[in-house]
Amino acid sequence: MSDTIKITTFAQMLDVMDGAHSNPEWAAKTRGWLSADGAITDAGKQLLKAFDDQSGTQASFRCF
Numbered sequence: 897m898s899d900t901i902k903i904t905t906f907a908q909m910l911d912v913m914d915g916a917h918s919n920p921e922w923a924a925k926t927r928g929w930l931s932a933d934g935a936i937t938d939a940g941k942q943l944l945k946a947f948d949d950q951s952g953t954q955a956s957f958r959c960f
């Protein structure tokens with residue numbers, strides 16, 4: 897799974913939890929994880945690091 901897919905999937909999940917049904921890429925951009933042109937921002941890189949830091953947790957609590 898690509899890094900961009902991880903970010904957009906997570907952003908979409910948060911939107912659905914908030915009752916919104918937006919475009920996943922747009923949701924990631926509004927959260928600052930992707931730039932206007934779709935590149936991963938520094939905030940997006942921090943999010944990916946947080947996902948990687950979960951590698952030792954139980955699967956039910958881990959995002960990816």
